[in-house]
Amino acid sequence: MAAPGYGKQSAPEQLPRSARDFSHLPAREAYLASLIDHLPDGAAMDAKTLAVLQPHYGQMAVRTALTRLSTAGHLRRVRERIDSKDCRWVFRTYFSRTPRSDAWWTHFLATGEASTSGAPDPPKGRTLNRTSPTSAAYAALAGLGLADTRLALSAADCTALEPLAAEWLARGTTLALFTAALTANLPPDVHSPAAFTRRRLLDKMPPERPLPQQQPTRIVECTDCRTPCRPHALLGGLCRACRGSDTFKTPPPHPGALSPAAVHRHAARIRHELGGSNTPALHAR
Structure with a gap:
């Protein structure tokens, strides 16, 4: 197991296990994917650990297999901050069979959150929709006539100007500041309170308050080189540099490839011959 907070994390909403979960993968990747799938959450799954857990593949082969599992859509590597008030980060690998x-x-x-469509809903911008007649914006407009009779507005005027007033309040203006800004330095005569108020609402509109900067709590890494990247910049979990490398392109299957048992037999025969041969004989061959 990895240190607490690190290691494997299962992705949500996976299909039930079946014998064909990894049948679309080459033999090595399918074998290691099945091994990872059966590891509990929190288990270490770096290349060194996975190489120790099974007898068939070393660290370099495991590393290449993990990269190919990423491009096949089965895993992503991330760094996550464990607490918004804490500077400690943990390294996790999300896996989905x-x-x-x-x-x-x-x-x-x-x-x-999981998404059945694979993409989030488009962001919805704020609109200046008319709110309830008893809203704070409506009440602020109606109160202008109480502060100064030259800006006495009718109910219809308040309704028409309510969206603009609501935007003032949405930008952080208090009712007292709203009233002071609209009634300051009025001319002696205001012939059209509604038109005058609309003009002031537009001309004196306060600036939008900047949104608080939130520190990221999760950073996605390239599966191969571990470089932090924006999620949309990764294809198959790989950054541009690693995608362009020939190292991680899946080679075509070799029809005449030897089975593991045959490889072991050949290796044993070669070790036996080397053990019984002297150097001159080897050179003679």
């Missing part, structure tokens, strides 16, 4: 699209992973890692 159900292959996922890049869009699904991007949405999940950004929101922590």
Whole structure:
């Protein structure tokens, strides 16, 4: 097991296990994916640990297999801050036996929620919709006539100007500041209180308050080189540099490849011959 907070994390909403979960993968990747799938959450799954857990593949082979599992949609590596008030980060690998699209992973890692569509809903901008007649914006407009009779507005005027007043309040203006800004330095005669108020609402509109900067709590890494990247910049969990490398392109299957048992027999025969041969004989061959 990894240190607490580190290691494998299962992705949500996976399909039930079946014998064909990894049948679309090459033999090595399918073998290691099955091994990872049966590890409990929190288990260490770095290349060194996975190489020790099974007898068939070393660290370099495991590392390459993990990269190919990433491009096949089965895993992503991330750094996560364990507490918003804490500066400590942990390293986790999210694994899904159900292959996922890049869009699904991007949405999940950004929101922590699974998405059946693979992408988040488009952001909805704030609109200046008319609110209830008893809203704070409506009340602020109606109160202008009490502060100065030159800005006495009718109910219809308050309704028409309510969206603009609501925007003032949404930008952090208090009722007292709103009244002071609208009634300051009025001319001796205001012939059209509604038109005058609209003009002031537009001309003196306060600036939007900047949104508080939130520190990121999750950073996605390239599966191969571990470089932090924006989720949408990763394809198959790989950064641009690693995607362009020939190292991680899946080679075509070799029809004449030897089985592991045959490889062991050949290795044993070669060791036997080397053990019984002297150097000159080897050179003679």
